[in-house]
Amino acid sequence: MELIQIVGLIIILFALTRVIKQIKKKSMELEEGIFWLFVWLLALLIVIFPNFMSYLATVLGVGRGVDVIIYLSIILLFYLVYRIYARLEKLEREITKIVREIAIRDRYEPKKRD
Template sequence: MELIQIVGVIFALFALSRVLLQLKKRNISINEGLFWIFVWSLVIIFLIFPEFFGYVAEFLGVGRGVDALIYISIVILFYLIYRLYAKIDNLERQITYIVREIAIRDRHEPKKRD
């Protein structure tokens, strides 16, 4: 096993422990936790068995395993960016609603100035 594989596995195990801790504290949902457990488990498998990339590349019709990894990573990153965009958009809508409610409430109860 190469040094980069050992460092990668240690990091992935650390990240996996953080996901499990977040699940235990209920800071993330079960679905999010399962997604990240799946991702970090795949990272560990790929680091321990790098030849598996060749099978994935062959299945996807890509030349090399590293190319397959890059393509898959880009797709996953785009998906995660979309999820972040959707969450931010939802938060903006909630903030707008709250600000409007406060403005309507304060219209009837003006603040006293000193």
């Protein structure tokens, strides 16, 4: 096993333990936790079996295994940016709704001044 594989294993195992800890503490939703467990387990398999990526590159018609990892990483990043954008839009709608409700309530129930 190469030094880079050992370093990768340590980082991945640390990330896996953090995800599991967050799921147990319920500071991460179960669906998100499963997603991140899948991502880190996939990374673990890539580190343990690096030749698989070369095989996958051949099957997909890509030059090298590293290129497959880069392409998949870019796709994953775009997906995550989309999820963040969708969540941000939802939060903005919720904040707007709350602010409107407060404004309407305060109009009909003015605060008493001391």
